[in-house]
Amino acid sequence: MPQPTATIKGHKDTMHRILIVEDEEIIRSALRKLLQHNGYEVAVADSVERATGDEDLPSFDLIISDLRLPGEAGTSLINHAPGVPVLIMTSYASLRSAVDSMKKGAVEYIAKPFDHDEMLEAVESILATASERVPPVETGANADHEAEGDPSQIMYGQCDAMQRVFTLIRKVAPTETTVLIQGESGTGKELAARALHMLSPRAARPLISVNCAAIPESLIESELFGHEKGSFTGAVSGRTGLIEAADGGSLFLDEIGELPPEAQARLLRVLQEGEIRKVGATQSRQVNVRMIAATHRNLKAMTRTGEFREDLYYRLNVMQIRIPPLRERTGDVLGLARRFLERQAERMGKPGLSLSPEAMRALEKHRWPGNVRELENAIERATILADGDVITPSQLDLEMEGGDDYSIPSSLVEGNNEQTPPPSRETDTSSDLSLEDYFQHFVLENQDRMSETELAQKLGISRKSLWERRQRLGIPRKKG
Structure with missing residues (x-):
């Protein structure tokens, strides 16, 4: 028991x-x-x-x-x-x-x-x-349940820009239309995809989320479409792909602009014919999947340079939803901050914690390059640092680049015979090496001989966090 x-x-x-x-x-x-x-x-x-x-x-x-x-x-x-x-x-x-x-x-x-x-x-x-969760629609008598759902139950936004987003979601969610969500990193594209799924007739079926940038290029086709036993070296057994796992539900492809050309061609067939073929298979099978894609990149411009298939772009871009950056969401910053603060205060056992007037002004003045994710991290950091019942601007620490933090594993700080030792703070001419500087230095020094997984493990972060920090700092990922 x-x-x-x-x-x-x-x-x-x-x-x-x-x-x-x-x-x-x-x-x-x-x-x-x-x-x-x-x-x-x-x-x-x-x-x-x-x-x-x-x-x-x-x-x-x-x-x-x-x-x-x-x-x-x-x-x-x-x-x-x-x-x-x-x-x-x-x-x-x-x-x-x-x-x-x-x-x-x-x-x-x-x-x-x-x-x-x-x-x-x-x-x-x-x-x-x-x-x-919106109750699944089973009969005509239950059809009104779906109309009772609203994106505001999943996402927050009082400004006109977010209200327009909610209106689009309400209109497109009940349909089978493919949706392309565009927006900067950290704006909440995955939340929008979840709202589209939860307010659709497919809500009772799975929503499979895939970060296309976090899967190595050599594995992306196998992960998405599956493979047959013996189809390539190391394929000791067959595997069901993520698209097939989403059969009957929705598939959310985040950062779809990172898909390699071969996977783009296969995905186009899924959208055109509604069928997949596993790597190494001779027969195709039908799938019933509602496709939702997201990107922070300009896919239209990528079609002109040949980085993204034009026919796939038009298949995906049936309905486009743009999530505005936080700096364009006038009036939403404090509302979001209060929601995050309430959640963090309850989690950390600090009830009654509030923002000082100066902290609120600092939040409203900040440009938020990391968008909602940066705001959430800033509130979490301030909740940890707060000594009393009021958060001050210094505890928000909004001058920090990127708005989030990570710890450096002791194994790296102490050095390792098998890895390039980290830069010594004693020999650093700038007196203090910031965490972002450390990250950039370590990645550039080691990415030629370490995989993305190894880099992430050594830095003590996830592959997705590694990819996001590459994007923010402008460090390209090595191909191949």
Whole structure:
């Protein structure tokens, strides 16, 4: 039987209940402590059999389960607790199994090993989506349910520019139209894609999100379309692609401008014919997928230089939604800041935390090159640094380039015989080497002999974060 932990006093009625099903005690204990520390009520079990022995299993807000467990697989919890979202944990080498989990009804999967921020972000996103989910349309009598949904339940925006975005989403979401979302990094393109999916008739089916820039070029076709056993060196078994995993639902292709030419040609066939062919396969199969793409690049200009197929561009650009940068969203900055502050204050146990008048003026004056993501990071940083009940401009630290931070692993600071040692602060003529300077120096020094995965691991960040910082600092990724 899962053993519920004690709730945080005074928060019982508002806390989300999460069940962890994991047979490895170290992982189970660490994840329980992480979630408890961030304000969640947690119960644990070491197998599906033990988990299903709890009479209140359907009362959990979220189940986090390892894929491979003694006895039944973690995916069986999807059927044992209908209506409860299930997050599947799996090793990176088991990505095919993770995709199969999504097809069976898991709301998300996360690869091991994961960092704390990655897990907390996934949990928060799932819980927020579950509370805002629009009931699926099953009969004509239920058709009004969909009309009750609204993008403002998923995204925030009071300004005229965001209201126009919401209007477009309301109009296009119920259709099968392909949508191209354009906007700078950090504006909330993935939230817009989620709103399009959640307000559509496909809401009960999976939304598969793919960051095209975060997958190595050599693997992109296999990841998207799948492959047959023996189709290339290392293909020891067949794999279901992410497009096939989205069958019946929606596929969100973030940063689609990074797709290599071969994958562009294959994707065009999906849009034209509604069919895919796995790498190494001779037969195609039909798929029913609603395509949503996003980019911060000018795809039209890329068609003129030959970087992006013109026919694919016109197939994608049936309906275009532009997410405005934060600097154009007059009046939204403080509203967003208050929402982020409320969330962070609750998470960190600092109720009553507020912004000083000077901090509010600083927020309104800042240009926000990192957009909403930068604002959220600034609020999180200030919440950590705040000593009293009021956040000051110095704690927002808005002069920092990029608006987010990362830690330098001690292994790099101390040096490593197998890697290029980091620049010494004692010999740095500029007295202090900023974290962005360190990042740029390390990537440029090592990218010729290290893969993107190795670079990300050594820097202690995810591949997506590595790609985003490359974009912000203008460091091109090595091809091949």
